[in-house]
Amino acid sequence: MLKLSLSPIRLISATLVALLAACSEPAPWQFGFVGGLSGRVSDLGGPARNGMLLAVEEANSIGGINGRTIQTQIKDDKQDASLSVIAVEELLAANVDAIIGPVTSSMAIQVAPLANAAKTVMMGVTVTTNELSGLDDYFLRSLSPTAKHAGVTAKVLYQDVGIRSVAGVYDLRNESYSKGWINDFTTQFEAQGGTTTKLMSFSSQNPEELLAIADELLESQPEMVVFVTNAVDAALLAKLVREKNASIKIATSEWAGTERLIELGGTHVEGAYVPQYLDRESRDLDYQKFRSAYMNRFNQEPGFPGLVGYNATNVIITALRENPDPKQLKHTILRHKAYPSVQGDLTFDEFGDVTSNTYVTQIQNGTFRVLNRK
Amino acid sequence: MNKSRPLVSELLYQLMLMAGIPIFVTVGLFFWQLYPQLTGNISQEQQSIATLAAEQTQQRIRTAEQQVLFFLELARENQSLGNKKNVSSLLSGFVKQNSYFDTLYLLNTKGVIKQIAIRDTPTETANKLYIGVDTSQSALFKSKEEGRYERWSQVLLSVVTGRLSIAFMVPYADGTLVAELAIDRLPQLSQELAAQGLILIILDKHAQLIAHPDPQLSQQQVNMSTLSLVTNNTQKLLVSGSFDMDGITYFGTRVKMVSPDWNIIVAEEQDAIYAPLYRTLNLWLVSILAIVVIVVLSARQRAKEFSTRFGMLNEQAREITHGHYERSIDEPKITEFKELSDNLIVMADAINKREQSLQTQEQQLRNTLESAPNIAIQWYDETGKVHYWNRASEHIFGISEQRAFNSPLEQLMFKGPDAEDFKKLLMRVTQKHVSSEDFELPFTHNSGQPGYVQGTVFSVPSQTGKDLCVCMMTDVTQQRQAEANIIKLNQDLELRVEDRTRILKRTNSELSDTIGTLNETMEQLVHSEKLAALGSLVAGIAHELNTPIGNALMASSSLSDFTAQIKSDLAADSIKKSTLENFLNDAAAASSITYRNLERASELISSFKQVAADQSSSQRRQFKLYDLVNEILLTLQPQTKKLPITINTSIAQEIELDSYPGPLGQVISNLVINAVIHGFEEGESGVITITVEELDHELSIQVSDNGHGIEEALISKLFDPFYTTKLGQGGSGLGLHIVHNITTEVLHGTVSVNTTLGEGTEFTITIPRVAP
Structure with a gap:
């Protein structure tokens, strides 16, 4: 009888426990971004970051990756090597699942060894330096080398x-x-x-x-x-x-x-x-869809950094959907090899490099016109 | 059954309940009233901060605008902008002196920079680098065409400084004066507010981030168009709500500025807002727990005290039970307990009085029992020991009260198995607390005289708490003797009844033999009736054939005579032409008569053949009713022809049946003959009519006469066998019986009669068109 009379206390504690339990959701994925976002090189970093954000937002709108949403951590390296190293160290300390960036080759040279040491995939955006070609490392990229x-x-x-x-x-x-x-x-x-x-x-x-x-x-x-x-x-x-x-x-x-x-x-x-790096006049439906989504979201042309940022992020998202273990991410990407992307499939070689097209354009009446389309 | 529970836990439970209800009401009030009010306060506070920030920002922008406009005014007055050298120094002067704009330049109509001044840059360098820069493709220059002049651009990368800037554009002469404001100056306001735990965000028309407490972020051209606070209610000037940014949930308020077309968001981390609220809630929960504990402990203490009090009152009640009617405990100090204690004493007095009155009543009852003369009353306990023995018991059994008290049951009035039965009865009644049914037992009087008692036993509670059996008996010895005599008489009567029954059975069997014989006789009669019918059939045939065959015979014998005559004439050679002609005519007539009559005879024979076959075989086939009736009537002609009776038929020719033509023919024939014999007196003329009515699957055939009808008294016997009114006059009494039998059993139909005395009789048989 005495036990029964204690039930209100039990009720309250049970309610509290239930409330706490209801609050816990699966931890979100963490994607890091590093790139020059301010100053004279922000025309690469800004759209690259925007491309990444668009890919992440699209993934999140359909429930994320395997039921977990994606959160982003964005760092501005101001095209400064020391800032870039600090930024990547911070991202690695925060245990991000993958890093998108940096956007210029000189930054990539500085930070690629950090990613290797941490065995975290770093997907360069508009990095094309030859110095990172043919290396079996954790630095991958979605463009051909310079x-x-x-x-x-x-x-x-x-x-x-x-x-x-x-x-x-x-x-x-x-x-x-x-x-x-x-x-x-x-x-x-x-x-x-x-x-x-x-x-x-x-x-x-x-x-x-x-x-x-x-x-x-x-x-x-x-x-x-x-x-x-x-x-x-x-x-x-x-x-x-x-x-x-x-x-x-x-x-x-x-x-x-x-x-x-x-x-x-x-x-x-x-x-x-x-x-x-991209065919700006492409009539490809995927490209048109991407371009209009990007312009709706950011009110500007994506340019090539936007497209490359978007493609690079989607490679990571696709790979994680296939194998959600971030430690296996590099192997998943390289094993999978071909990834559908806007303006053609991306095919990775064993070093995480791809072969992409070069479209030589001429500025005519304020627009880029492709000269060597196949 | 409900289990009783101790006072302690009951009181504890009730008190907990009383404490619990206000707690839950308070929780409810908190979540329904207080919580929305608190969040409302927060959003109001934020709204006022946001409005203030918007005003401040607006103010700064206005001041900046004023400076540019003032500068222009000055320049116009001096007419100096036409003079290149003057312009250059005027622009440099303005850039140096004003606190907002870093860069000032003049564009011509094509968007080419004509004059420029940059803070901290030598005029010459600035001129060399930037004069001639074509801005016609830039968003700044393009936006100039969008409408309102003298306006702010959206955020853009400065051609000159390479920094994110906003530009104020004013028309001047043919071109435009552009004053660029680097937006990293705006975050100062954001930072001031950030110190208060709030963040202030300024967004341009396209939700591009202009200012943020983190000045680096301001420079990164972050687009926040997906922020729910921006996308919802875009037209509203003031909106509050929660939104997510960089994985953190904020509660914020957005204010829409008019010129420039910016949004200002003041926000605070939701967790920080609710932290005091959660602290209060935690504190409050802890207090509730404390209250609950205190309630439990104090309730326990109080309940124990009550329990002790009730224990003492219990003790008092027990004392009263044992006959101590005085107060045995201290006088309680609580009114209710004192009243209870006093009432217990009053109750004890009442019990005492009631006990005495009960004793008196018991004595009265005992006297009543003793004085009952014919009813023996005894009390036994469950072992059979006698506790009471009234005077009538002494008289009926011849056993004194004294002896009854001291003797075991077996030695009293019941002997052997009867004593055992009685003992079992007593045990059953005491154990089950029921009354026995009436019982009857033989007993032996003390004198040795046998007798019978009838009685009943029931249990009553005794003073010792165990039940006693009350046994009431009356002496039924005399009744039993009378009954024994009656039983003997009954047994004699039964024997006599058996004798009679045996004789009756024998008579019965003889009767059934007789009936069997009678049935056989009847069947024979029916058979002979059939034969008689066949006989009359044969007579009919003979009679019918007589005429045509006689005619044919006559004609052929005449022909034969004619032939002999002509033959002799021919031999005598005296034949004349006329004679030959006459002979030929007569011969033709005679052969024609012969032929016609023989044909008629042939027809008759074939129809008789059919009737005979039908009547002797009872085979089923398809036939036309019209033909059948005509054939039957033909066979009846010998019996009807000489009588003045007309037979009319009204039958459609096409009516066809699939049935038994023989039996049906016999039915019709019997009915017609019955009408002929019984409907009319001898020599009396009359009409018999046969009509047919078609029903769905059945036919109704009426045979009626206009004779003298049948008396009502006879109708019920009409179809009985051997019933006849013409016994000895040729009636067998089977005709209508056969009609009934055949109609119901062979044809599966019904037969009925309708008659009116003096007017006639109508028999109706209804049979299926297709016999089952």
């Missing part, structure tokens, strides 16, 4: 456009990419029979430097100047060289091939040759 893009660009410019001499300039702040790219480009260009009249480098922290660079490039009297820089610097350089020589031909690397180049360059970048 050599391929630079080679295709050199070939198109020499054979199709008929350029015979170039002068180039590259940005030291992303040396891993830019130096590799200009070297691959000039090697291929010269191999075809072209000549390099001048090769320069600069640090983009001080725009004043660009005045002198423009003058020096023109002094070597090339048919074409090639900028391996970000879009802001490329636009400014284009303006500076065109003011001196209105008929000089201009080319850039893929790095500058964002919407910003046209926005900032205006008439000065008309006619410039810009290789791209």
Whole structure:
């Protein structure tokens, strides 16, 4: 009888226990992102992050991965190597399941060893440096290395456009990419029979430097100047060289091939040759769907960083759906090999590298027009 | 059965219940009233902060705008913007002096920068780098065409500084004056508020993040268009609600600014908001637990005290039971307990008085029992020992009270097995507390005289607590002797009845033999009746054939005479043409008569053949009723022809039956003959009519006459065998019996009669068209 009279206490405790139990849901997946989100390189990092967010939001809207939603942790490395290392260390300390990023090669060179040590998959976004090719590591990426893009660009410019001499300039702040790219480009260009009249480098922290660079490039009297820089610097350089020589031909690397180049360059970048990782004029339905979803969500063009960020994130999501063990993620991705993505399947080799297309475009009336579509 | 429970736990339970109800009511009130009120307060507080922040932001923007407009006013007054050199220094001056804008430039109509000043950059450098930059493709320049001039751009990357900026644009001369404000200046306000535990977020028209307490985030062009606070109620100026950001749930309020078209969100981590609430709730739960414990303990203490009090009162009650009627305990101090104690004493007095009155009543009862002269009353316990023995018992059994008390049951009035039975009866009654049924037992009087008693036994509670058996008996010896005499008489009577029965059985068997013989005789008679019918049939045939065959014979013998005559004439050669012609005419006529009559005879024979076959075989076949009736009437002609009786039929020719034509023919024939014989006096003329009525699956055949009818008294016997009114006049008494038998058993139909004295009789048989 005495026991029965204690039941209100039991009731209260049972209710509390039930309430606590109801609150616990399966822990969400943690995706880390690292990339330059502010300053002059934010035209890569911003859309890349947005592409990742779009993929994550799409996955979450259908219940996440195997019933667990995805949370993101986003870090801005400001295109600064030390910040990049700190950011990745923080993400690894937070036990993220995978890292998407970084977006430039020089950052990737710095942080790839950290991912290897932690055995956490790091899916580079617009990282194409040759220095990370052919390594059996935890750094994977969804684009071909620089050599391929630079080679295709050199070939198109020499054979199709008929350029015979170039002068180039590259940005030291992303040396891993830019130096590799200009070297691959000039090697291929010269191999075809072209000549390099001048090769320069600069640090983009001080725009004043660009005045002198423009003058020096023109002094070597090339048919074409090639900028391996970000879009802001490329636009400014284009303006500076065109003011001196209105008929000089201009080319850039893929790095500058964002919407910003046209926005900032205006008439000065008309006619410039810009290789791209994506076919901007693709009528492919998947691409159209992706582009409209992205524009609805972020009110801007995705550009190639947005697309690559989206594809890279979807590779991770697809792999985790197949095998939810994050420790096995790398093996799952490499075993699975082919992943459907916007603008064609991505096929990983045993080193986690893929072969992707290069679309060489020309800016005509403020838009990128593809010259070498197959 | 309900188990009683101790006072302690009952009281404890009740008190817990009383404490529990207010607790639950309070919980309910908290969640229904207090909780929404608290969240309401929080959202109100946030709304006022958000509104304030919006006002402050708006104020800053206004001030910035004012500075630009003021600068323009100044420039216009001086007409200096036309002069390049002046312009340059004026712009540099403005950039240096104002506190908001870092970059100021003039665009021409095509969007090309014509003049520029950048904070902390030498004029010459700025000019070299940026004059001539084409902004025509930029969102800034494009937005200029969207409508309202003198407006703020959305957040964009500055062509000049490479930083995220917003720009204020004012038309000037042919072009546009653009003043760029780096948005990393705005987060200051956010940071001030962040110190208070609140976060302040500013979003542009496209939900692009402009300001956030984390200044780095402000620079990252984060788009927050999916934030539920932004997507819901976009047109409302003030919205509050929870939303998720970076995996954290916030409660926030959004204020919509008008110019520029921005949103300001003030939010706080939901956990932080509810922390004090949860602390209160925890404290409150702990207090409730404490209250519950205190209630349990104090209830226990109180219940124990009550329990002790009741124990003492119990003790008092026990004392009263043992006859101690004075108060045996201290006078209780609680009124109710004192009243209970007093009442116990009053109750004891009442019990005492009632006991005395009971004793008086018992004495009266005993006297009554003693004085009953014919009813022996005894009390026994369950062992059979006598506890009471009245005077009538002494008289009936001849055993004194003294002896009855001291003797075992076996030595009293019942002997041997009767004594055992009686003892068992006593035990059963005491154990089951029931009354026995009436019993009767033989007994032996003390004098040795046998007798019978009838009695009943029932149990009553005794003072010792065990039940006693009361036994009441009357002497039925005389009744039993009278009964024995009656039984003897009865036995004699039974023997006599058996004798009579035996004689009756024999007579019965003789009677059934007779009936068997009679039945056999009847069957023979029926058979002979059939034969008689056949006989009359044969007579009919003979009679009918007589005429045509006679005619044919006559004609053929005449022909023969004619032939002999003509033959002799031919031999005498005296034949004349006229004679030959006459002969030929006569011969033709004679052969025609012969032929017609023989044909008629042939028809008759074939129809008689059919009738005979039917009547002798009773075979089933398909036949036409019309034909059958005509054939039957034909066979009846010998009997009816000479009488002045007309037989009419009204039968459709096409009526067909699948039945037994022989039996049906006999039925019709019997009915017609019956009408002829019984319907009319001899020589009396009359009409017999046969009609047929078609029903669905049956036929109704009426045979009626207009004779003198049948007396009502006779109708019931009409179909009985051997019943006849013409006994000795040729009636066998079987005709209608046969009609009934055949109709019901062979044809599976019914027969009925309708008659009116003096008017006629109508028999109706109804039979199925297809016999079953």
